[in-house]
Amino acid sequence: MHVEGIVQGVGFRPFVRSLAIRLGLAGRVRGDVNGVHIEIEGALAGVEEFLTALERDAPALSDIERVTVVSGEPAGHRGFTIAASDPSGLRRALVPADTATCDDCLRELADPADRRHRYPFIGCVTCGPRFTIVRGAPYDRPRTTMAGYTLCPACAAEYHAPGNRRFHDHTAGCPACGPRLRLLDARGADLCGDPIACAVTLLHAGRVVAVKGLGGFHLAVPAAHEHAAATLRGRKHREDQPFAVMAADLAQARRLCTIDDTAAGLLTSRARPIVLLPRRPGAPVAAGVAPGHRTLGLLLPYTALHHLLLAELGEPIALAGGDVSGEPIAHTDADALTRLGGIADAFLTHDRPIHVRADDSVLRPMSGEVTVLRRARGYAPEPLPLRHRVPRPVLACGAELNSTICLAAERRAYLSQHLGDLHDQDALRAFAEAIDHYCGLSGIRPDVVAHDLHTGYPSTRHALAIPGADLVGVQHHHAHIASCLADNGDSGPVIGVAFDGLGHGPDGALWGGEFLRADLATYERLGHLTPVPMPAGAIRQPWRMAAAYLRHDHPGLAVVRRNAASWAGVLGRADAPLTSSAARLFDAVSALLGIRDTVTYDGQAAIELEQHADPAETGTYPAAVTLRDLRCAGDLLAVDGGDLVRAAAEDLTAGVPTPVIAGRFHNGVADAIARACQTLRQATGLSAVALSGSVFQNALLLEGTVERLRAAGFRVLRHIRVPPHDGGLSLGQAAVAAARDRA
Template sequence: MRVAAGGATATAEVSGRVARAITVCGRVQGVGFRPFVHRLATRLGLDGWVLNAGGRVELTVAGPSAAVRTLVERLRAEAPPLADIRRVAVADLSGSPPPPGSGFTVRVSARSDGGKPGTRDIPPDVATCEACLRELFDPADRRYRYPFVNCVDCGPRATVIEDLPYDRERTVMRHFPLCAACAAEYTDPADRRFHAEPVACPGCGPRLAWEDLTGEAALRAAESVVDSGGIVAVKGLGGFQLVCDATDVRAVARLRARKRRPAKPFAVMVSDVAAARRLARLSSAGLAALTSQAAPVVLAPARQGSGIAHGVHPGTGHIGVFLPTTPLHHLLLRDLGKPLVVTSGNRSGEPITTAESPAREALAGVADGFLVHDRPVRARYDDSVVRPMGRTVLTVRRGRGLAPAPLAIPIAASRPVVAAGAQLKHTFALAEGSLAVLGPHTGDLEDALTLDAFEAAHADLVRLTGIEPRVVAHDLHPGYLSTQWARALPAERRIAVQHHHAHVAACAAEHGLDRPFLGVAYDGLGLGDDGTLWGGEILVADLTRYRRVGRFATAPLPGGAAAVRRPARMALGYLYGAEQTGGPRVPIALAESFVRRLPPEEVRAVRTMVERGVNCPRASSAGRLFDAAAALLGLCDDATYEGQAAVALEAAAGDERAEALPWRLARAGGLLVYDPVPTLTALLDRTVAGERTAVLAAAFHRTLAKATAGLVQQVVAAGAPSTVCLSGGCFQNARLLTETRSLLEEQGLRVLVSSAVPVNDGGISYGQAAVAAARLQEG
């Protein structure tokens, strides 16, 4: 007899002693679950034992039937805060039950899953808990100022695990034998370090090093460099980080120059919530995210006059703030008494480094010194980034603290799947059954280094989760390194998923939607099924298929990727070559008002390219339209990172309110099309008339929201579903998302946006996995 229990067993029991075998599945390793079970069973007077087995926890219990039922009920109801219980299975015990009075113990883990199916959960790293912080700053405590203090409720998990079941000998902590004092805590059921696998102390654990200094002296040396305006490479949880004084203009400028990151904002770490509030206007949702166990970077409106160097977040009114994620970071913030730039330890475009020797080579000339330690980093994890938007908190980057926690998919994968992801903001996903494990943020797959990082992370997660892929899902674009990687498998084991279908499918899957929906996918570029570049798409879809019903009008990208890097060139593409859908062209005189400020030779070259159709792929892209508008308003002619022009446009709009600019819908090739020429014409006309840039930037956002609502209204009237999924990188723009959602909800539509999964290309792999699972079910 076996039952799945969310409460008591369904078995009719007679009074007296019973024996049960209980299996608990979910995130139950590395979260203090065995100590919790031990305490609970002991309080209930039960005999038996608990152990980790593969990726689950197994119990054998014997005692009064009422006490056993209570145990089963409380396993889910009172589980530790870091646990995520998916299933509790209870069966009559076969074999000899534990004898009365034998007590309850924690047994040595079983290496095998015993042939039982199911994904093994890898617990994410957890920020330092309050109890450990008190010890860290208590001069009377034996762990006073020890940078690696942790307990069962906090500390490293995913970055130290080498294999499951989760025990110390299968983590990098196996290199640090426990001293007598730590061993006593580790084996004491009443101690909060009972079976806390990374437990350590100054006598037996990892140690800091700086050149020939160790321990406290090493820390003080590093702090002295930061305090004097230097840049220090710090070995963090998931790899190296670069740290400097966030209030020092010269230090920030040096970091930008050395890291080759001229404009993309840096994150700022602060000591506590009060310090965060001095830098940013935090909503209740933002505050909850900031203080969560994941401790992500939270993007929030920046306060003026905070003392932060202007080079920390140029071109945007938002700042990324986060709290210390490890005891080492707490010490740095407490000792230095100032906010710190804490950014990934790499040069722009490269993966973060995780080991000391490669870090010293990769960051030579970037860092003025290296604060390292001897605990290996098992897996590469960059910091997570989130952005509160009203009632929604969007995940911008899913990394430390969030990944690799599994996510549900609505239609179970009948065969194990790996989803290879996209090219930019790359992630991959593994799916089996009703769960998908979204791997950590890799970065942009642009070279062999990032591809190597992807392959290493994939091999590691396959081994840890036990998901051995039999099918690969991938993007249509043949030039993506992720697509080329997928083609190592034979064609019959590959499933191609269109980029924008993956975007909207990710949103639908996160919300458990397994029926048709209307998808709005706005991003930079993705290859369409017709071989052209898409990016402003209206799709009627489910998880297996889609139908394109609307789009943005196309414009040429003069020079291809060169137009992505230079929004001014994208603006010329719209002025000289926007798709004609029956409406007027941009008047020549107005176009000249923009053109005359650009180099004449560039203008002539671009115009010739457009007129002759030379190296000018056309795209129906919302992201490229944002680029063009930002350039026309003089906000961004050149972009050094993806989305920079859109960020500048959103920042320029600020809190301004404005009516929409003219916009027009047309029909072309059987599709409903938004023609942006009237919008751009009005933008130019009102710029020439001297209207404030803030008003025009706000008006542009309002126009795109109104045009989207118009597109959706017409396709819904024609029979499309009334549930709308918004996805794609453009919806990281709070103004666009908020205004679009509001207008659609006014039409009585149900509007869904991803929260746990990035709306940008970091969510593509999850969408690919959901689509592949649905197609496999269809056969």
């Protein structure tokens, strides 16, 4: 039989051997480039039980997609063995994601009598690094960054002992033969003999320590230390964007945030993502960790090193990515010392190479579900199932911001880890390396390359330069809706609501607040937010959008003009392009309320507007939904976002508190979406709505929109497994390219 799925690096072959021996069967098992191959023979009843138990009792980390069984004559095997893997053939084996340290290993870590007591790299066949150390398939030690470590006699005995937790554990090691920890200064010299104790001393003193995790370096300071948080923020040039907070355990985490059963399950899952959760009043976290936010990005330790560090420190730590101003995170010691030398006072590192960078994943519970906001460590590279077969292998190159790539073949989509923003050569190099690595692991050689219509995107330029492939350009917002459809295993057609920053429309305009009729292969623009001029510099200075929206205001609104002296120059320009962007609408109201006139990171104005809003507010600002002739094709309606801005301005003039105004604005957007969809249902007969785009990272908006749509009788699709922002765009591009190939 041949077993496909995630069956390498998860203890599957030892499980098969133990199962066969228990049932008195003979044969062998070996890994290959497509999964696991098993030869089994014995009494018929035993073989039938084996086939049943193979899937029923498989290891927790495995994910069997298909078992192909062929009957033949017995070969006369004696006993049952694990044979050497076969590396030949076309690679299709699935590599598992990195997994948090398991409870069995944590017990050994804390046991003074165990030879791995306090060993920072403890692991076993069910936990530890996988994707970030894999160089090739099939998954075996020689094809990982553990290849350079020779097992000591004690570890070798465990590795070859059936029934041992480290039987064929390719990450096996111990203090005598495995990776070693070091604490370095900014010049790369060793600081002391006990790296963890010395690192804790530095942290208590408010110093910045760079810590090497599974997928790269983090910059750490005590979460409650005001001066340390300010120092890290200043050195990293990260003026406002929140840091994550790592707590030692669930009990410590509960002192920081409100944690329900869903959140607890996410925090303690094997993926150990960052989870955005409501911050408790008075939580012992420095103001500089998450300024202006009612939520914290909370996570628990996912390596033994983190457990040891947090236990000895005795308090949570704030973590920032090991990069400077949005570059890819550093993942080698040399790179970290070069790029982070002016930020970190010390480097808690080790000699196990990281082959693939991987940021922490970020999840947020919203509207009774969980939305992935960044898919990376703990989830990538595990594939997403596709409802329809992909006729020819596809590579989708994504967008410019929140970049990902996607490879699709057969009924699987391999969505890469978050690759960052493609602003510089380091990011572009990481992007190209990701394409090569995923092609190597999956064995996919794309015949079709999908890309965004924006020729200025580095990802599009890369796609256009690939020789010999058929190119498929996919409109940005169609890709968003297709991503949501693929995420939900749906083919459409649906009413697609794509609300984001900017994307090129085929008419040359800057789209971003779109209502589409869409399936996987095609789309039609049915409506949009009423376009307004977008002044130069508006993305970084949201007050310019407030000026654009209130350009025809009446004299009574003069009091709300922020940066009034500059308005004339902004509004006097006749060359400002029109945009229907929903993100720019949120920017305008954020600036209007004095929350954010300028931004230091993408989406900041809208994020802080959500954080500022009163979630209990029930008032709603009205927005006109203008309907055209239903007999006409395309552009049936327009939603006037300007009505919402003017209503907010009038309330501000009247002295209404700004959290109330922000709450009414959010309700007004949700209400306008629901009314527009009801109008489009009458015109199209469609009763399903797909919500996608970066604006739907906003929990207050998403929950209000979903509630109203469901109350109106719609079936609502929203993102669950992939991000609603451009991080999910490559999946949508791949789905569109495959659907057109099937047509």
